[in-house]
Amino acid sequence: MVMPSWTDPKLGTMKRAALWLVTVVKEDGVFTKEDVKQAFPGVSQADRRVRDLRDHGWQIDTNREDASLGPHEQRFVKQGEPVWEPGRGTRPSTSITQTRRREVLARDGHFCRSCGIAPGEVYAGTYESAQIDIARRVVRQPDGRETTELVAECNRCRVGGRGSVTDLGSMLNRAEALSGLERRMLAGWMEQDRRDFSGAETFWADYRSLPAESRAKVREALKPPAE
Template identity: 40%
Template sequence: MVEEEELSWRNTHLGTRIRVALWLRDEVGEGGTFSKARLREVIQGAEQVDRRMRDLRPAGWVIKTYRDKPSLQPDQLYLEAMGRPVWEPEHRAAGLRQISAKTRRFVYERDLHMCRRCGIAAGEEYADDPGTRGRLTLGHVNPHKSGSAGNAEDLITECARCNETVGHLTGIQMTKEQVWDRVAALPNRGKRDLLEWMEADHRTLSPAEKAWGMYRQLPAVLREALRQDLEALLKS
């Protein structure tokens, strides 16, 4: 068992999921409310804090949002119940799925290194959020709590923003009416393309878009070299 003095959410040597669980245990408690902003503030220097919090749910932690508990504000979360003590060695893997490096690489390549939900490529800037760039991760086709596995057919490439949205950990979502207004404003060709993507549950990409997604996953120095090669090719 880990020594008690080491079991602190302030201990940066612990994994992020463990630190989040300890903070919820010690600072929030069952029946307490907190915000994502506060969680990110206290667990500094850790990646994907929101996602690590969501990873507690399959281990029996009940964390509700305003969608589950109407009395909450959109930025509030409610710790209804603590689950398994993931800070203990025998419980550290509780609720987690192991995804092999081979499977991870296969899914990214299959999805052409682009988010299957919004289409953004790695490092590409969001059109509606200038200055914020896409960071790719893996998500499950079905929500984690529904029992989807860690196999390639159960995984899709998502950007971190879409991954959080699917997990109901973001703020207020667009309404159906807001999305419909954008759909209705499309030219007929755009409407037909969109319907085709909806029916296939997959956006058909042009060869140039496929190459773009692959290009974006390259390191910056290789992207620049490739850009120069293409520029030289077009000038020849």
């Protein structure tokens, strides 16, 4: 099928925006809201129609997903559904409303469910502060269906988790294989939504981060005294 021109005024704005991204910006290209305005002069909410493409599988990142982008830049990462084709681009919008956003953030404790960082907290070894937003996570159900669920994640984890699929069926199978003691222990952690580490576990994590020479000294100090 021949791809229509993005300048065709008979097409809807979202379809024209999709064609503009594919033929002008191209994948991995960076653009701004000002670029959209210049491409579609006099067209109201053209930038919003670009955002609507995300609901049809298009990946368009902002600096929340891609830290290398400026505050006004967006990157066209990957094409989704060819919305300009007949019968395409008509499914209901799945945009996240502000109300739903607040609900998910409150439910997830206002921190990143992947790494645990809180909003405004600085990443270790950097001067970069974490931003918490809502990510769409693909979950493979036990019956093989794939659904999309919402989760709070920081800007780094959203980028790292792109394209990943959570296998819920596999986790449920692993849960069945746990012993009674392990189930009770996990149930306690889940009830509190936290895990308290023992002194030995905390010590082990610190030990693992030491240079080799220091690890050797710690190992020597922990040797039982000679009888």
